[in-house]
Amino acid sequence: MVLTRIQYLDGSGNQYIVKKRIKRIIEYIPMKPLLSSSGIYDGGDYVKQKVNKQQFHEVISLIKRAIVNEDNKIENRVKGSGMIVLHKIFKKELYLLRPGSNDLYKIETKLHELISYN
Numbered sequence: 617m618v619l620t621r622i623q624y625l626d627g628s629g630n631q632y633i634v635k636k637r638i639k640r641i642i643e644y645i646p647m648k649p650l651l652s653s654s655g656i657y658d659g660g661d662y663v664k665q666k667v668n669k670q671q672f673h674e675v676i677s678l679i680k681r682a683i684v685n686e687d688n689k690i691e692n693r694v695k696g697s698g699m700i701v702l703h704k705i706f707k708k709e710l711y712l713l714r715p716g717s718n719d720l721y722k723i724e725t726k727l728h729e730l731i732s733y734n
Contacts, residue, residue: 627696630659640672682719
């Protein structure tokens with residue numbers, strides 16, 4: 617199956633979308649107060665930008681590592697957990713990552729770095 621995009625949701629509900637069409641793109645869709653459980657949390661500003669081949673592959677590698685590490689996975693989405701959605705043609709795969717796991721930290725650190733990269 618062909619992977620069309622990766623969607624990652626952090627523990628606060630902020631979304632990161634990584635995809636490659638003509639260009640390699642990362643998109644950050646922040647949680648807004650109206651949709652947050654507290655009614656106050658604001659994830660910041662929307663970002664969409666190009667990433668280079670190395671940055672793109674670093675994210676993919678971190679995601680793959682997290683998926684194969686069974687110690688990361690949990691059954692139900694809880695506050696602080698991460699959610700990986702692999703979008704494939706005609707299929708989606710969903711993985712939930714344990715709050716505080718090392719792989720979750722690495723993924724979120726890399727994604728935050730990429731949306732802050734100018």
